[in-house]
Amino acid sequence: MDPEAIRRSLEGRGLRCTAQRYAVMAFLMEHTGHPTAAEIFEAVNRADPRSSRATTYNNLRDLVQAGLVREVAVEGRAARFDAKGMRHHHFICDRCGKVEDVEWYDVPRPASGSLGKRILRECELIFRGLCSKCAPRQASR
């Protein structure tokens, strides 16, 4: 992943490219497995530069606000993050909570009448069920 590209995408959104912020963004781009904030914090701190927990959360918040990162809320579990690269939908495993990407396809928008005065920003599709690891186990219970 090109470091300059990351720097540019941060600065293009009005965010300074600090070592800590860069580390969060780079980690998300290299690890597409939807890590939690805690996992990102740990990963970033395995090597220099160090980053405090507050900074990791701050940077995740900033990156989400800037539209570079997506947060996926998972019921009863910590939020998970991914860099907004290629568009995709999400599959969440009922059993282990894993979040996986599902190939993108267009989703029909709701009739404008049912939205009223609301302003629609985005439309996401979430599939639920059992991931390929959990499916066999569940079947045998």
Place this chain on the structure above:
Amino acid sequence: MDPEAIRRSLEGRGLRCTAQRYAVMAFLMEHTGHPTAAEIFEAVNRADPRSSRATTYNNLRDLVQAGLVREVAVEGRAARFDAKGMRHHHFICDRCGKVEDVEWYDVPRPASGSLGKRILRECELIFRGLCSKCAPRQASR
């Protein structure tokens, strides 16, 4: 709402119809505004029977597992619940976090190839943006 119908739906799922559990279910059926666990706990305790916090959470978990209640995870906020009555999609306000229902319409399923060995249970659509209350305010910032 018919108390007998609630009792039957609980027992049909192997859950005893206790006063506390009934209260949670009845509250959710009467209040379609997606309350949080804390709100449900408070509401149930405004009148008899009393219910502890743990019981409220236990019952919500049981009801979700039984498929009678849906949990909607909202980023950075407490989970919200609704009785699974009529099928609907959800609209979540970026600004105030409110969860609103959007009229149901069918969503095309993913190509079976992109699901692999996963077992698909359901498919939900989440719209994001600004609710009708927040839309005007945001425009003027």
Place this chain on the structure above:
DNA sequence: GAATTATTTAGACTATATCTAACATGATAT
């Protein structure tokens, strides 16, 4: 390089949810 602004930090704090172990209740069998 001084001033300004954004960012980072450790640790306290808040919010949300789960766990524990004792007790109560409802269902079943005798």
Place this chain on the structure above:
DNA sequence: ATATCATGTTAGATATAGTCTAAATAATTC
């Protein structure tokens, strides 16, 4: 009816996830 047993409830402790604060540091601008 009463004993038995599984299910449900409870208060409070504990865990987990995330935010806040105020001081220190780093980046940017003048």
